[in-house]
Amino acid sequence: MINIKNKASQNKNFQKDTSQSSNTARAIIINVDDLGLSSAVNDAVIRLAERGRIGASSYMVGGQITDSDISTLTDLKVDIGLHLDLTGVFPSALRGSLKSLVISSYLRRLNATQVSDIIRRQLDGFEDTFGRSPVFVDGHQHIHQFPIIRQSLIKELSARYSEEAQHSISARTTTPLVNDLKSWIIYGLGGHAWRKLCAESHITTNDYFGGVYGFDADFQQLAALWESWLTNAPRTPYLAPAMLTPTFGIEALGTYAQYGSTTPPIHSVPNALPSHLTTTLIMCHPAVPATNWQDDIKAAREREYEWLMSHKFEQLLEEYDVRLIRWSDIVS
Known part of the structure; x- marks a missing residue:
């Protein structure tokens, strides 16, 4: 198990562990x-x-996405998963x-038949869209x-996909990376039981x-949060x-190319992964600044986007020896 720092230590300025060798990196999925x-x-x-900063995203069935967006995401090899939804945009009797x-x-007041039906409809919608x-x-x-x-979801995944296909599907678990109250509340709402079901x-x-x-x-607070997450991520x-490699040429503005002609080591992507990875998933919720929509955390989304696109964020990934991976890199 990772040695999780206490909350007080998270508020300190973290220093890179220079004792680690360059071939002992942190395997991170940014989703x-x-x-x-x-x-x-x-x-x-x-x-x-396009900047090689993320490799996965979770899609809300009932939301909006264009064929052009789907084609671009496919070209960029972004792993797309189902963001199962009972509290957001998907219309259902249980919303x-x-x-x-x-x-x-x-x-135990939820109707399991209704839940299973909603799960099937969202999986159908995902498959129809992508x-x-x-x-x-x-x-x-x-x-x-x-x-x-969780029981209905596991049952539906098992019924819908063959054993061979099932091994190509991954699932998010919420074992806390850092020792903060909100992370433990999230994990306490079924995290251990869900992980056990996935293993079974x-x-x-x-x-x-x-x-x-x-x-x-x-x-600045986002920068400190990300530093704490990367500090605690196991190697x-x-x-x-290594950063993810874009699959086609992109403009220099806003990428590492504008900061010098020498590609940093983090962009030199090795061909193979070790057989056993300890993986950390870091979720994020960015959105480009726009005036044509509203959301309860819209301002936070726009700040996250600014941070994730920044040179400082890229420097942090390099400083903490991050290897950005996709869900599809870790399937058994």
Whole structure:
């Protein structure tokens, strides 16, 4: 298990561990949640993928996405998963607030037949939209790990996909990366039980989970949060650091190319991964600045986008020996 720092230590200035060798990197999946929520979120996913900053995103069935966006995401090799939704944009008889869903789940008042039907409809909608099954599954506001929902989801995944296909599907788990209250609350709402179900069903999962905060951080606070997450992310031996490689030429402005003619070591992507990775998933919720939509955390989304696109963020990834990976890199 990772040695998780206490909350007080997270507020200190973190220093890079220079004792680690260059072939002992941190395997990180950076996953953008809420693809489909708006064109501003979709544009953020595409622009970040073009810069090699992210390799995965979770799609909300019932949201909006264009054929052009899907084609671009395919060209960029972004792994797209299902963002199972009972509290957001997907219309259903069970849609409601997170609080009401938590109560209904834990009092076992949810109708399992209705839940299974909604899961099937969202998987159908995903496959109709993208022409393939999801690479992974997670949940909007982590609802995929709640009682009744988690059992229905595992049952549907097992029934829908063959054993061979099932091994190509991953799932998000929420084992806390850092020792903060909100992370443990999220994990306490079914995280252990969900991880156990995934293991029993041979579904690959991430090892640790970061990216949790109150959506009230400014640019400098976001930088400190990301430094704490990267500091706590465990390393994997025989893993060299590397950014994701864009699959086609992109403009120099806003990329590492403008900062010098020498490509930093983090961009030299090795061909192979070690057979055993300790993986950390860091979720994020960026959106490009736009005036044509509203959302409860819109301002936070736009700050996240500014941070993730920044040179400072790229420098942090290099400083902490990050190897950015995709869900599809870790399937068994």
